[in-house]
Amino acid sequence: MPHLSPHVAHVPGSGIRRLFEIALTLDDVTFLAVGEPDLPVADHIAAAAKTAWDAGDTNYTANGGIPPLRRAFAQRFAHDRGVALDPERVWATVGGTQALHQALGLMLDPGDEVLVPDPGYTTFSMSPRMLSAIPVAYPLREEAAFLPELDVLERLVTPRTRVIIVNSPSNPLGTTLDEERARGILDFARWHDLWVLSDEVYAELTWDAPHVSLTALDTRETGGERVVGVFSLSKTYALTGIRVGFLVAPRDWEGPLRSAQEAMISCLNAPAQHAAIAALAGSQSGVADARVHYRDNLRAATDLLDARGIRYLEPSGAFYLWIDMRHASGGDVAAWTEDFLRRERVAVAPGSAFGPSGEGWIRVCVAASRADLLHGLSLLPHPPAAVEAGPVTSART
Numbered sequence: 001m002p003h004l005s006p007h008v009a010h011v012p013g014s015g016i017r018r019l020f021e022i023a024l025t026l027d028d029v030t031f032l033a034v035g036e037p038d039l040p041v042a043d044h045i046a047a048a049a050k051t052a053w054d055a056g057d058t059n060y061t062a063n064g065g066i067p068p069l070r071r072a073f074a075q076r077f078a079h080d081r082g083v084a085l086d087p088e089r090v091w092a093t094v095g096g097t098q099a100l101h102q103a104l105g106l107m108l109d110p111g112d113e114v115l116v117p118d119p120g121y122t123t124f125s126m127s128p129r130m131l132s133a134i135p136v137a138y139p140l141r142e143e144a145a146f147l148p149e150l151d152v153l154e155r156l157v158t159p160r161t162r163v164i165i166v167n168s169p170s171n172p173l174g175t176t177l178d179e180e181r182a183r184g185i186l187d188f189a190r191w192h193d194l195w196v197l198s199d200e201v202y203a204e205l206t207w208d209a210p211h212v213s214l215t216a217l218d219t220r221e222t223g224g225e226r227v228v229g230v231f232s233l234s235k236t237y238a239l240t241g242i243r244v245g246f247l248v249a250p251r252d253w254e255g256p257l258r259s260a261q262e263a264m265i266s267c268l269n270a271p272a273q274h275a276a277i278a279a280l281a282g283s284q285s286g287v288a289d290a291r292v293h294y295r296d297n298l299r300a301a302t303d304l305l306d307a308r309g310i311r312y313l314e315p316s317g318a319f320y321l322w323i324d325m326r327h328a329s330g331g332d333v334a335a336w337t338e339d340f341l342r343r344e345r346v347a348v349a350p351g352s353a354f355g356p357s358g359e360g361w362i363r364v365c366v367a368a369s370r371a372d373l374l375h376g377l378s379l380l381p382h383p384p385a386a387v388e389a390g391p392v393t394s395a396r397t
Contacts, residue, residue: 016033032376033363058271060266065267065273100127103230148166168198172351177212243268319367323363
């Protein structure tokens with residue numbers, strides 16, 4: 001009997017997906033574990049997809065996406081980031097996940113190392129393992145406001161290091177980079193001649209200050225030769241199941257990317273591309289409304305946690321709360337979240353699913369209905385009165 005390639009055994013499973021699939025087998029569950037917006041898709045976006053279907057626009061497209069879509073992304077990027085972007089650098093992908101995997105496939109050889117945030121999104125470690133490469137975690141410590149530390153990164157670089165993955169706003173933490181720290185990471189990458197893979201999926205969801213884009217900084221200063229940007233419409237426009245993402249790559253990647261896209265997906269489906277054009281080029285009022293909704297949910301959630309004496313990280317972006325459950329989880333937060341799900345019928349993501357540094361914490365998605373969010377949080381066990389309550393620290397420095 002043929003066997004699987006040995007590297008597959010080293011690909012970690014998703015602790016988030018495991019909990020979610022258990023929740024699907026239960027009745028009356030409050031879902032706060034998965035980053036799923038509760039808002040509807042804007043009418044003009046849905047109409048654009050329907051029009052494409054009705055017109056029979058269901059054929060193959062260019063590997064990188066239809067030209068109007070690539071232009072629409074470049075124009076939205078220029079409007080939001082203030083930096084002109086060549087549409088030829090924009091590649092439409094099946095969500096941000098494929099964009100990330102596609103980029104790593106062009107960057108890494110077997111045995112190469114990639115620096116990944118810990119806590120960080122699960123795919124950051126899964127994709128390198130799928131490519132027979134090695135994810136090396138750089139810890140995001142509470143003492144450092146859960147932000148990257150250059151001295152820690154310096155100690156982790158080896159002759160095999162090829163890439164650093166940076167995620168701002170962070171999933172799961174909600175932390176964001178200011179320009180000084182972003183420039184420090186760029187300088188670090190230049191000094192060590194590393195690629196920077198910048199996950200900016202939550203770029204439109206920041207709370208305290210505008211998003212600082214590593215992709216934009218690199219484009220403005222060097223023309224985009226080192227930073228490869230990963231973007232998605234999933235969270236911004238409530239299109240998680242439509243699977244539209246983007247890779248912003250250096251110009252000289254055009255040939256290899258065309259071949260890689262052909263080998264992996266051929267192209268993104270045509271109706272989704274037309275929906276994406278409508279999202280990017282049409283009214284942004286739905287995005288503004290979503291931002292208000294998520295911010296109001298965050299405020300209501302943190303007010304409740306404050307009243308119950310539960311510690312959390314004050315987020316400055318994305319739509320998650322990183323909540324301290326060390327007083328209740330007994331050193332195994334994955335087991336605790338499963339027990340909490342079965343007992344209280346509330347699904348939250350275990351922090352350990354995002355890396356060893358997440359042990360004892362949970363991630364809660366606030367892009368749910370207000371009633372579900374507050375119900376779920378009200379069932380979290382509160383700590384003894386002697387434990388310090390309230391926000392852990394500011395999430396932006």
